[in-house]
Amino acid sequence: MNGLMMDYQLTLPTILRRAETYFGDKEIVTRLPDRSFHRITYAESCRRARALAVALQELGLERGDRVATLCWNHYQHHEAYLGIPCGGFVLHTLNLRLHPNDLAYIATHAGDRAVIVDRSLKPLLDQFVGNTKIEHVFVVEDDYEDLLAGVDPDVWRDPQLDENEAAAMCYTSGTTGLPKGVLYSHRSTMLHTVGVAASNPMSLGISEADSILPVVPMFHANAWGYPYLATFVGAKLVYPGPYLDPQSLLDAFVQEGVTWSAGVPTIWLGILGLLDEDPGTWDLSRMKGMLVGGSAAPRAMIAGFKQRHGINIVHGWGMTETSPVASNSQLVGDLADADDETQFDYISMQGLPLPLVELRHRDEDGNVLPWDGESMGELEIRGPWVAAGYYETPEQADRWTDDGWFRTGDVVSLHPRGYIQIKDRSKDVIKSGGEWISSVELENALMAHPAVAEAAVIAVPDAKWDERPLAAVVLREGRTATPEDLRDFLAPNFAKFWLPDRFEFVSEIPKTSVGKFRKTELREMFAAQAAVSS
Numbered sequence: 001m002n003g004l005m006m007d008y009q010l011t012l013p014t015i016l017r018r019a020e021t022y023f024g025d026k027e028i029v030t031r032l033p034d035r036s037f038h039r040i041t042y043a044e045s046c047r048r049a050r051a052l053a054v055a056l057q058e059l060g061l062e063r064g065d066r067v068a069t070l071c072w073n074h075y076q077h078h079e080a081y082l083g084i085p086c087g088g089f090v091l092h093t094l095n096l097r098l099h100p101n102d103l104a105y106i107a108t109h110a111g112d113r114a115v116i117v118d119r120s121l122k123p124l125l126d127q128f129v130g131n132t133k134i135e136h137v138f139v140v141e142d143d144y145e146d147l148l149a150g151v152d153p154d155v156w157r158d159p160q161l162d163e164n165e166a167a168a169m170c171y172t173s174g175t176t177g178l179p180k181g182v183l184y185s186h187r188s189t190m191l192h193t194v195g196v197a198a199s200n201p202m203s204l205g206i207s208e209a210d211s212i213l214p215v216v217p218m219f220h221a222n223a224w225g226y227p228y229l230a231t232f233v234g235a236k237l238v239y240p241g242p243y244l245d246p247q248s249l250l251d252a253f254v255q256e257g258v259t260w261s262a263g264v265p266t267i268w269l270g271i272l273g274l275l276d277e278d279p280g281t282w283d284l285s286r287m288k289g290m291l292v293g294g295s296a297a298p299r300a301m302i303a304g305f306k307q308r309h310g311i312n313i314v315h316g317w318g319m320t321e322t323s324p325v326a327s328n329s330q331l332v333g334d335l336a337d338a339d340d341e342t343q344f345d346y347i348s349m350q351g352l353p354l355p356l357v358e359l360r361h362r363d364e365d366g367n368v369l370p371w372d373g374e375s376m377g378e379l380e381i382r383g384p385w386v387a388a389g390y391y392e393t394p395e396q397a398d399r400w401t402d403d404g405w406f407r408t409g410d411v412v413s414l415h416p417r418g419y420i421q422i423k424d425r426s427k428d429v430i431k432s433g434g435e436w437i438s439s440v441e442l443e444n445a446l447m448a449h450p451a452v453a454e455a456a457v458i459a460v461p462d463a464k465w466d467e468r469p470l471a472a473v474v475l476r477e478g479r480t481a482t483p484e485d486l487r488d489f490l491a492p493n494f495a496k497f498w499l500p501d502r503f504e505f506v507s508e509i510p511k512t513s514v515g516k517f518r519k520t521e522l523r524e525m526f527a528a529q530a531a532v533s534s
């Protein structure tokens with residue numbers, strides 16, 4: 001017997017209508033390129049989002065067409081987050097830190113037909129747009145405004161989408177090989193929003209009374225869901241524009257009464273450093289929590305914020321493939337009253353899964369492992385906002401198990417109460433300031449240098465960026481090359497932040513029995529050296 005309830009579709013126009021109806025006078029504040037603050041209400045933002053939806057329809061784009069953005073965090077990008085999917089199109093956030101060749105590949109693979117680009121990023125777009133199928137380019141602060149002004153937002157009608165239609169997409173280059181597209185549906189986005197709201201990490205959950213500043217870029221994994229979450233609950237939003245340095249962020253926190261912020265550890269380490277130098281300069285008494293994710297939050301940082309500045313760090317774990325938030329810090333039962341040191345131990349782990357998310361870890365033979373805090377295995381996940389496949393990339397199907405779980409590539413132990421502890425990544429990619437660097441791509445490029453016999457690139461710990469690439473290089477007999485030579489050789493083909501900071505010349509690269517680089521050994525050698533020298 002079926003239940004007798006409405007078949008109400010979980011689509012993003014619901015969020016748009018709710019914000020307009022109930023939170024119309026709440027603000028979205030943006031730091032503009034000239035450093036001034038721009039203010040807009042949700043009512044106006046939603047009106048502009050509807051205008052964007054109508055304008056894209058009038059351009060002749062069809063339901064399901066991909067519309068890209070190449071933008072920093074600001075109110076126009078927020079409009080795109082709502083307006084593109086509410087017009088029945090698919091928002092495709094392009095990562096402005098990637099090399100133009102990668103962007104050309106990604107925009108072409110996604111089939112993007114239009115792009116909204118910041119004026120400051122137009123030179124980047126110009127380098128690759130000719131190699132894509134993009135037909136329409138709109139520049140923020142320029143003809144994008146004409147696009148909106150040319151239509152009547154009130155002709156917008158909810159396109160009555162099926163909740164399983166795509167709302168947004170984001171490419172991840174997390175593993176080796178070509179970037180892969182994750183395609184979020186309206187349903188997954190809505191449930192992610194509800195799930196994050198319901199998770200109420202450390203009892204610091206977000207509500208209408210909050211003022212949220214997402215430092216996490218809007219081109220990275222849905223900005224961890226904040227644009228939708230804030231609109232859903234009616235919280236004030238503060239977008240930092242391109243100003244992500246500690247001083248600008250701290251000033252914005254104080255000026256806009258920010259109560260919640262979120263970003264990668266690099267950002268928070270910088271902020272902690274400045275707060276330690278100048279305690280008392282910024283009154284952060286309204287800040288109830290700062291979410292750290294994307295890489296492991298160091299325990300000393302969690303303790304430093306709490307003990308020296310009274311600020312709570314909440315730790316989150318997730319992936320582009322998981323929308324992205326999958327777990328966050330929870331202090332359940334007696335842990336809520338535990339002493340600081342015990343709490344820091346738990347907050348430095350990757351938390352408990354959100355409601356509706358399930359986790360398990362298995363060994364290489366597929367055995368499900370016990371939750372004993374010791375047994376290490378690959379973390380697997382399932383839930384309504386976890387990807388079921390990559391967009392038009394059938395060769396990656398083995399990332400999903402036969403019984404419907406996604407293999408994360410993260411090697412973890414699970415503690416008896418369910419807390420996740422990430423031990424390592426089964427893949428060898430490097431994560432610098434929250435962005436992936438593929439070691440294999442750098443190695444392949446280095447090994448094309450005439451003086452290089454072999455090269456292995458590994459991550460070494462870095463106080464500022466979390467990880468930085470180090471290249472271990474074996475030179476061909478009788479040949480010479482300096483670190484500068486090798487860096488210059490790589491430079492034309494890679495984003496600047498990809499270039500290894502260190503080159504170490506070695507006589508051989510340690511290898512496994514099947515001839516693969518034994519990177520764990522290299523990491524032990526050089527990470528230990530870094531620790532000694534720093």
Ligand code: AMP
Nearest residue numbers: 293294295296316317318319320410422
């Ligand atoms: P991305 O898809 O770029 O967001 O990267 C996802 C990967 O980042 C995960 O598979 C983890 O390896 C890593 N990651 C994310 N959050 C954390 C965290 N809190 N601690 C450690 N690693 C993390």
